[in-house]
Amino acid sequence: MAAQDLSVFVRHRDDGIASMELAVDGIRCAGCMQAIEGGLAREPAILGARVNLALKRVSVEWREALLRPEAVVEKLAALGFKAYPFTPERQEAGAASEERYLLRALGVAGFASMNIMLLSVAVWSGNAGDIDPTTRDFFHWLSALIALPTAAYAGRPFFESALRALKAGAVNMDVPITIGVVLALVMSVAETWNHGRHAYFDGVVMLLFFLLIGRYLDQLMRRRTRDLAGNLAALKAETATRLAADGSTTVMPIAAIAPGDLVLVRPGERVSVDGIVETGWSELDQSLVTGETAPVAIGQGERVHAGTLNLTGTLTVRVKAAGQGTLLDEIDRLMEQAVGNRSRYVRLSDRAARLYAPVVHTLAASTFLGWLAFGLSWPEALMIAVTVLIITCPCALGLAIPAVQVVAASALFRRKIMLKQGDALERLAEADIAVFDKTGTLTLPEPEILNPEALPAERRAEIGALAAASGHPLAQALARALGVSRAAEDVHEEKGQGLCVGQGGNERRLGSVAFCGAQAEAAMVAALHPGASLIAYRRGTFRTVLALGQALRPQARETIAALRKAGLQVAILSGDRFEAVAPIAAELCVTELHAGLLPGDKLALLEKMAADGHKVLMVGDGLNDAPALAGAHVSLSPVSATHLAQAAAAIVFLGESLAPVAAALGIARKARGLMLQNLWFAVLYNAVAVPIAIAGLATPLVAAVAMSGSSLVVTLNALRARAAGEAQS
Template sequence: LMRLAVAGFASMNVMLLSVSVWSGATDATRDMFHWISAAIAFPAIGFSAQPFFVNAWSALKHKRLNMDVPIVLAIVLALVTSLWETALSGKHAYFDAALALTFFLLAGRYLDYRTRAVARSAAQELAALEVPRAWRLREDGTEEEVAAAALALDDLIRVRPGGRMPVDGEIVTGQSELDRSLLTGETLPVYAGPGTPVSAGEVNLTGPLTIRATAVGEDTSLHRMADLVAIAESGRSNYTSLADGAAKLYAPGVHILAALSFVGWYLYSWDVRTALNIAAAVLIITCPCALGLAVPAVTTAASGRLFRKGMLIKDATALERLAAVDTVVFDKTGTLTAGTPELTNLDAIDSKQAAIALALAEASAHPLSVALARAAREAGIDPAELTEITEVPGYGTEARLNGARVRLGRAAWAGAEQTGGTAAWLALEGEAPVAFRFADKIRPGAEEAVRGLKAAGKEVLLMSGDTTEAVETLARRLDIDTWIAEALPEDKAARVQALSEQGRHVLMVGDGLNDTAALAAAHVSISPASALDAARVASDIVLLGQDLSPIADACHTAKRATRRIRENFQIATVYNVIAVPLAVAGLATPLIAALAMSASSITVSLNALRLR
C-alpha cells in the first residue's frame, strides 16, 4: 500500500509538470521541468516498482518468463529513453508514462493482495498439536518429566485428565473417556480401559491413564497425518492460474515484437532515438496492465459478493478452482451437523426423573450431561436434592436419593440394554432404566446446500469417521446416495485423491483435524469458521456463519467470475490487436501508449464490477 501511495503521489506531481510542457514550455524551462520529473521519477520507481524488479530477476535467474519481465522492460526503457531525450534537450520525455504504468500495475497487485490470507501451513498447525513433554514412569514407579522426543518404544507414560497423548500406545492401567475427534471426527467421548489402543493427539478427559508406547516420534498417527497434509499442500501449489497460463504465451510475444520494432525502425531510419521511442511505445502499449488486472479485479468483486453472503475467500485461485468443481464431499460432524448433541425426548420423561437426571448431569462435564442439563434448565426443571454425588470415569455419575442409589451414564452400567442411537441412561433403584436420547442437530442450510449442488449437476458424497448407523441416518435424511462411514484421516485423503485421479474436480467441506489432509488434497476446500485452526488453514474458503446454503451459490458465482476473467482476457486481446499495429507503425508515442494502456485497464475493471 505504501508503494502504491508513493507511485500515485509521484505520478500526480510529474503529470503537473508535463501539463506545463504540453502547454508550450520551451528550451530551458522545458529542460528544467524534465530534469525535475527525472528527479521525482527515478527514486519513486526505484521504491514502488521493487516487487516487479525482484520477481522479474527471479524468473530470469531460473530461465523463465513471467508477467513482470515485460513490465520491467517497459519501465526501464521508458526511463532510459526519457533520460536520453532530456540530456539531448529533446521535446518529449515519458517519466509520467513510466510512473502511470507503475501505479496501475501496483493497483492490480494490491487488489490481488487483498484476497489473500496470511496464515501458517496446515501441516505446521498439526505439528503444533504434538505434545512437547511427557511424564515417563521409572522402574520404581516414580515419574520423571522428559521431552516427548526422548520417549522410546515400550516406555510407560502417565497421562493425566485433560492431557493429550504424546505417543501412540496401549492403555496398561486406568479407566477414562477419550476425545477421539482428532482421528474420527466423532464429538462424543469413548470409553477407554486396559488394552484400549490410543493415538497421539487424543485427549484424556476424566481419569488418569498409564499407557505403553507402541509408536513414537515420526511414526505416530499425528505425525503421519501432518505428512499427508504437507504432501497434499505441495501438490496443490502446482496449480497454474489463468493469468500464469496467459503469461507463458504473452511475455515472449511482447519481447519479440518490441525487438523487431526497434530493429525495423532502426534499419528504416538509422535513428536510434526514433527506434527506441517506438520500441518503448510498443512495450508500454502491450504492457500487461489489463492482463494483470483481469484476474484480481474479478476476484475482488466476486470475493466481496461472497463475503456479503458469509464466505471468506482466502486463496487467489480458489474461485477459478471452485468453478471447475463437479464432485462435493461433505464431512458429517461439525460440518453438516452442529457437532453438539441435542436432547430429543425430554417431553416424554417424568418430571421427577428429569429433576434427578439434571442433578446428576450438572456434576459432570461430559457432552451428553451438558446437553441434558441445558435442555432441562431451558424447560424450567429444578434439580433434585442428591447426596454423595460421584463421577466414575468412563461410566457416568452416581449419587444417593433418600438413601437409594441413582445412576446416569452408560447403558450397561445403568443396567439397561444398549439400543440404536445415542443415549444416556438413568437408573433408579427398583425401577426400570430410562433413556435420555440425543441427536446431532443438522446445520441450518444443509438440506438447501445439498439440494442446490445436486440441481447444478454435481455429485454429492458424505464421508465421516462416525458410526455406520449415524452416517447412514444423516445420508438418508439429506438424500445423499453415496456415503462412507468409520473413515480414518488417511482414508479420507486417499478417497479424495482417488477421485482426483479419475479426473474429478473435488470440493471438500470439512471442519476437523481428521479432515485436514483431505481438505489440502482436494481441488478446492471449504471450512466453517467454527473449525479447528489446522482445518481452517488447510482450506481455501471459510464459511463465516452457521448457514451452509451459500455453498451452492458460491459455485455459481465462481463460474460467473471465471467467465468474467475470460472476457477480460478477450478485452485485453482486442485492445492489443488494435493498438499494437499503431505503435509498431510509429503512430503512438510512449505517452499515448500509456494513456491507451490506462484506458484498457479501466475497461477491464468496469467489466469486473458487473459481478457485484
C-alpha cells in the same frame, strides 16, 4: 548504518527452517518479481522466495543455521530493492507516502504540460511554413527549460524503478518507459540544437502526466486489494498483563510472555494469548473463531484464543501460546499463504510476463529499422518505436491473477474459510460432485438433545446437575447441552444403570430406560429418533426420555440444496452403520449413500469416481478422513480451533455452520471466471495494441493512456470477486 536485529520477525520451524515476510519498495511488475526471486535463489542457504505483486510483499524461507535474517534484507538491497519486516502500520505509512509523492509529481507534470502546450500553440498558431526559425528555436528552448526538470522530477518513479531492475540484471516495465522518455527528450534537444522544426517536449511531459495518472490510480487499487486481504493487525494485542505469584501485575510485551504464565484479561480488552481460564467468568466475542456474533459464556477450565474480545468479567488465563503458535497467528499465516501461493494460472501469467522484456525490445528495434527501410525519417521512425515500447503492458499480465487471488482470499476469510494450498481455489471451481462424511461433517461432533420439547424448563437444572455427576460420555454431553457444570451432591451410582439422589417421593433418577421405568415414553421417542441414544429421567411420577444424537450442522439442508442448484451431485460416505446414516440422508434428500466404510473403502470409492471422469469435492471432519481428503480432487474440512493447523484438507473453515461449503464454491467459480477474463483481456490487449503501435497509428500519449488503462481494468475486474463473497453472505 545501525545494526539491525530482525529475529523477532522470524518464524521458526522444528526442522531448522526459518521464514520471514518482508515488505519491499519498488515492486512494479513481473520483471521485478523475476529479479527478486531469481536473485534470492542464487543464495545457497535460501530455500525459496515468493513475491506477491498485489501486496508488494516477499515471503522468504532459509536454513536457519546458515543465514541470518538481516542477510536476507542485505541481499535484497544488493538487488536494488529496499526491504523491511512487514508490519501493517509501516506498510500503510509507506503506501501513503508514495501516494503523496505520485500526487505531487502528477501536479507538476500537469502544470508543466499546460505551459508547454501553450508554447506549442504559440509556435504553430500561424502557417507552419511562415514560422520564423529564431522564434521557433526560442520557444523550443523555453519548452526544454520546463520539460527537462519536470521529467527529472515527475519521471523519478519510473527512472528509479528501471535503474533498480537493470542493477539486478533484470528488465521490468519501467525500463522501456524510461528508454522511451529519454530517447524522446534527447531527440527533441538534438532537433532544437540543430534548428529542426520538430521537438516533442510537450508529448514527453504529457506522456509522463498520463503515466502518472495510471500509476496513481494503480496505487489506489492495490491499496484497496491490500485492505480486502483481511488485515488481522487490529485483533492482535501488543502487550499482556502478567500476574505474578504475589498477586502483582506487570504489563509486558507479548514477546516476553511464555507458556505457563498467568495473564489477566479485563473487560473491554482483547485476549492476547491462547490459554485456559484459571479463574473468573465472562462473555467473549468469539466471531473470529466461530463466525457467530452472539457473545459466548466462558468460565473456569475453558479455552480462550488470542484476538477474541472480553466483554463483561475479568479472567485469569494460563498461557498455552503467545505471539507465535496462537490460533490468530495460524489464521494470519494461512491468510498470507492464500494470497501468496502460486496457483496454476499465476504460474502461467508469470511465464508470459517474463517473455515481455526480450519480445518488446526486439519489436521496438525491428519497428525502428523497418520504418527506416521504408523511407521514413529517423525522428518519425524513432517515435513509432518509442510508442511500441510504451504501449505493451506486462503489468496487466502480472496483475491478472494475483489481484483476483487476493480479493477472493479476502472474501473467503470473511466467511472464516482459509486456503491451505495454492491451487485449491481453481480445483474447487472444477468440482462436479460433492461427497460428505457424516459424523462431524454433516452432523455436529458433539451429541445434542434431539427432542428438547420433552424437557420442561423447570427440570433443566436438576437433570443437568445429575448428568454432571457422572463420568459417562453421554451424561457429560447432556450436561454440556444443558449448560450445567456443577454436579449434584450425595449422588449414588448404580453401575451400568444410572444415578440416583434422594429418597422416597423426592428420589431423582437419571440413566437407562429400565432403571427409570420409562419404557412407554421410550417407545414413542425411539419411533421418532431411531438412531439416537436414550437417557431417561424420573422424579416421583414424572418421567421423560431424552434422545441424544448428532444433530445436523446449521445450514446443512440449505448447503446441500445450494450445491445441487450449482450443478453438483451429492453423496454421503460414512463409516457409521446404515441405520444411523439413512435418516440423515433422508432428511437431506440425498439418495446416494455408502455406509460402514473403512478409510480405505472411502478412498477406493473416490478413485472410482475420478476414473469415471468426476472432479470430486470431499468434505470431511479433517481428523479421521485424511486419506479421503488427500485423495479427492479438492477437499474441505470443518475444523475446531485446536485442529486448524493439523487439518489435512486443502481448504478449512471454522464454526459450526456448513454454509461455508457453498460459499467457497460460489467464490471459487467467480474467481476462476475473473482470472480467465483477466488473462484473455491482457492477451487480447497486447494482440491489438502492439500491431496498431507498429503500424504508426498511435502516439506515445495514446500508448500511455492505453497501457495505464489496461492495468486498471484487470485490477477493477478483480475487485468483483468481493461482490461474489458478499452475495454468498
